[in-house]
Amino acid sequence: MGTTEGLRRITMTPAARRVLEAAGRLFYERGIHVVGVDLIAAEARVTKKTIYDRYGGKEQIVVEYLADRDERWRAFLARYVDAAPPASAARILAVFDASRAWSAAYGPKGCSMVNAHAEISDPAHPAYPIITGQKQWMLALFTRLAGDVTSEGAGDLGRTLMLLHEGALVAQGLGVFADPIGQARRDAETLLAAAGAYP
Amino acid sequence: MGTTEGLRRITMTPAARRVLEAAGRLFYERGIHVVGVDLIAAEARVTKKTIYDRYGGKEQIVVEYLADRDERWRAFLARYVDAAPPASAARILAVFDASRAWSAAYGPKGCSMVNAHAEISDPAHPAYPIITGQKQWMLALFTRLAGDVTSEGAGDLGRTLMLLHEGALVAQGLGVFADPIGQARRDAETLLAAAGAYP
DNA sequence: CGCTCACTATACAGATCGGTATACTTTCCG
DNA sequence: CGGAAAGTATACCGATCTGTATAGTGAGCG
Numbered sequence: 001m002g003t004t005e006g007l008r009r010i011t012m013t014p015a016a017r018r019v020l021e022a023a024g025r026l027f028y029e030r031g032i033h034v035v036g037v038d039l040i041a042a043e044a045r046v047t048k049k050t051i052y053d054r055y056g057g058k059e060q061i062v063v064e065y066l067a068d069r070d071e072r073w074r075a076f077l078a079r080y081v082d083a084a085p086p087a088s089a090a091r092i093l094a095v096f097d098a099s100r101a102w103s104a105a106y107g108p109k110g111c112s113m114v115n116a117h118a119e120i121s122d123p124a125h126p127a128y129p130i131i132t133g134q135k136q137w138m139l140a141l142f143t144r145l146a147g148d149v150t151s152e153g154a155g156d157l158g159r160t161l162m163l164l165h166e167g168a169l170v171a172q173g174l175g176v177f178a179d180p181i182g183q184a185r186r187d188a189e190t191l192l193a194a195a196g197a198y199p
Numbered sequence: 200m201g202t203t204e205g206l207r208r209i210t211m212t213p214a215a216r217r218v219l220e221a222a223g224r225l226f227y228e229r230g231i232h233v234v235g236v237d238l239i240a241a242e243a244r245v246t247k248k249t250i251y252d253r254y255g256g257k258e259q260i261v262v263e264y265l266a267d268r269d270e271r272w273r274a275f276l277a278r279y280v281d282a283a284p285p286a287s288a289a290r291i292l293a294v295f296d297a298s299r300a301w302s303a304a305y306g307p308k309g310c311s312m313v314n315a316h317a318e319i320s321d322p323a324h325p326a327y328p329i330i331t332g333q334k335q336w337m338l339a340l341f342t343r344l345a346g347d348v349t350s351e352g353a354g355d356l357g358r359t360l361m362l363l364h365e366g367a368l369v370a371q372g373l374g375v376f377a378d379p380i381g382q383a384r385r386d387a388e389t390l391l392a393a394a395g396a397y398p
Numbered sequence: 399c400g401c402t403c404a405c406t407a408t409a410c411a412g413a414t415c416g417g418t419a420t421a422c423t424t425t426c427c428g
Numbered sequence: 429c430g431g432a433a434a435g436t437a438t439a440c441c442g443a444t445c446t447g448t449a450t451a452g453t454g455a456g457c458g
Contacts, residue, residue: 029320030320031232031317031318031320033230033232033233033318034232034318109320110316110317113373114313114317114369114372114373115317116317117309117372117373118230118309118313118314118315118317118318119230119232119233119317119318121228121229121230121308131373132373132374132375135370135373135375136375139375139376156382159376159379159382160363160382160386162366162370162375162376163362163363163366163367163370163379163382163383163386164359164362164363164366165366166365166366166369166370166375167361167362167363167364167365167366167367167369168362168366169369170313170365170366170368170369171334171361171362171365173313173316174312174313174316174330174331174334175331176331176334176335176338176361176365177338177358177361180358180362183355183358183359183362184362187359187362194393
């Protein structure tokens with residue numbers, strides 16, 4: 001079901017897990033290119049040999065980092081969406097609730113996929129499909145959830161929700177104003193009311 | 200009026216201008232950390248000595264790059280906004296028209312400020328205020344333009360427009376769907392109609 | 399004329415980059 | 429018992445990074 005199938009071929013030994021944890025934190029907070037393998041090794045209390053035994057190269061660490069974030073975000077999100085009544089507007093609002101909770105828990109520097117895309121511009125990079133795949137998946141999710149509560153115009157509504165959501169993540173990362181995800185949530189609510197999603 | 204006053208102290212000789220042009224193109228297309236001074240020098244057909252004579256260091260090239268983009272974007276945008284009737288909803292829509300034209304002319308890889316923020320996380324970096332300053336300025340612009348066409352709720356409308364606009368730039372950069380800026384523009388139009396901005 | 403400024407050309411320094419090699423230890427498991 | 433797997437420690441490689449040093453060229457100008 002995931003788009004990350006053929007990419008993750010790492011034996012997740014305890015040391016490999018520490019590497020992924022340290023790399024994830026450093027990549028997200030400081031950026032990908034600026035974080036070296038030596039720093040990751042030191043932070044994970046692991047030798048470089050172990051890193052290269054498990055991952056083969058830095059590129060694969062990046063792939064694992066993004067695939068892991070993607071996987072965890074989808075699971076995190078599912079808990080919020082599934083908790084809301086089926087085919088309800090509340091299911092859409094739950095996405096914004098999940099984003100706010102995720103941001104509070106895992107760092108407010110915006111979306112890791114968007115940030116990674118700023119550094120990985122080459123579409124041939126093995127991590128590229130993970131980045132674009134998650135955004136495609138989010139758009140499909142919004143469109144599907146919108147289709148469950150409106151008789152027509154689900155595509156349009158889905159794209160608008162996508163824009164509000166992405167905009168909120170960026171505004172959150174740059175600290176443009178307070179609680180942008182809350183703002184986006186209220187905007188989505190208004191939008192859903194206008195679309196007749198509250199019967 | 201600009202937020203970039205105390206930062207630009209470069210004598211813009213012909214060679215320095217070629218450096219800024221080359222660095223701007225490379226930074227935007229490939230990223231900041233991944234582009235070295237040697238590459239910039241080669242691409243600008245300039246020796247490294249000239250670069251360090253004019254800019255002092257790579258950090259200042261980054262500052263000039265972002266300050267220049269910010270300056271040019273504001274001038275570009277002003278032409279679109281000022282061409283629309285004063286205190287009209289068309290002025291707001293003109294922002295989206297400007298973004299679409301800018302993206303078509305200067306590259307579709309999203310917002311250079313957002314991309315730079317992914318690589319420059321340290322708030323003490325001299326380029327940081329340029330990044331956040333532009334977003335603050337955009338929010339103030341949207342809020343001011345919104346205040347010109349609605350009697351109340353300009354702050355709220357301004358923030359919503361900001362989210363739509365930022366979301367559209369990100370979606371454009373990641374290629375989530377076709378013409379996201381056009382989508383955002385239509386959404387803004389609906390929003391403005393609901394707010395009674397068309398008398 | 400002679401000075402200054404902008405610039406070229408080239409070589410180099412010191413640090414850091416991703417990645418590899420060698421040798422050793424521990425743990426688990428058939 | 430014995431061997432494979434997972435790990436540590438350390439030293440190293442070539443390439444690349446930002447930044448500097450030295451020497452020389454050409455144009456503008458008082």
